[in-house]
Amino acid sequence: MESGNLGSIDFGARLMLGAAPYQTVASGQFRVRKHQGMSRASNAPSAWVELHARRVRSAGTVLDLACGAGRHTRYLRTQGFRVVAVDVDVSGIDDLIGDALVEVIEADLEMGPWPLGHRAFDGIVVTNYLHRPLLPKLVDALAPEGVLIYETFAVGNEKYGRPSNPNFLLEHGELLETFGGHLEVLDYGHGLDEDPGPAFRQRICAKKSAATEGA
Numbered sequence: 001m002e003s004g005n006l007g008s009i010d011f012g013a014r015l016m017l018g019a020a021p022y023q024t025v026a027s028g029q030f031r032v033r034k035h036q037g038m039s040r041a042s043n044a045p046s047a048w049v050e051l052h053a054r055r056v057r058s059a060g061t062v063l064d065l066a067c068g069a070g071r072h073t074r075y076l077r078t079q080g081f082r083v084v085a086v087d088v089d090v091s092g093i094d095d096l097i098g099d100a101l102v103e104v105i106e107a108d109l110e111m112g113p114w115p116l117g118h119r120a121f122d123g124i125v126v127t128n129y130l131h132r133p134l135l136p137k138l139v140d141a142l143a144p145e146g147v148l149i150y151e152t153f154a155v156g157n158e159k160y161g162r163p164s165n166p167n168f169l170l171e172h173g174e175l176l177e178t179f180g181g182h183l184e185v186l187d188y189g190h191g192l193d194e195d196p197g198p199a200f201r202q203r204i205c206a207k208k209s210a211a212t213e214g215a
Contacts, residue, residue, distance in 0.1 A: 045075035052205040060122025066129035139182045142208040156200030175204040
């Protein structure tokens with residue numbers, strides 16, 4: 001496993017690669033500590049995305065799925081990526097329409113067809129969003145050696161607030177089960193995230209092989 005530079009980020013439940021096929025170690029909670037003077041307000045990028053965006057091919061194209069107000073679209077743009085930002089409501093990123101590095105697509109991801117056809121991306125970012133029928137499409141939408149960075153609410157969050165509906169909460173190990181057979185899992189965690197407020201989240205970073213499946 002690439003250890004990377006975790007800085008002040010301490011994920012207590014992390015993935016040990018080299019096991020068969022993987023195993024979680026130090027099964028306590030993961031926590032994100034603030035950098036001194038650094039706000040973790042809702043418009044700041046997720047620490048998980050910041051940590052793993054470096055794994056995406058330099059100057060590649062990244063899909064920001066269910067992009068919301070565009071906090072990750074804006075962050076990825078500053079890192080030199082081209083970004084395709086998709087959401088049912090793109091009013092939060094209307095200032096980026098026409099930007100040379102950003103393609104804005106307004107689409108209903110749950111009621112409409114998959115809006116991206118057969119396009120493939122060097123990276124895919126999804127945070128705080130879960131629509132299970134889309135999960136297999138994310139594997140297909142990764143280019144060879146593409147990187148998936150996914151983070152959303154998980155079982156346990158019902159103790160802290162919304163979402164509490166199990167339809168919107170990942171089960172224990174669900175991201176591993178969903179993506180582990182198709183992608184190389186680089187990092188994984190499930191536990192209590194105390195910042196910006198207490199919430200249970202599950203997160204994964206995984207990479208597609210250089211050769212497409214079936215090649």
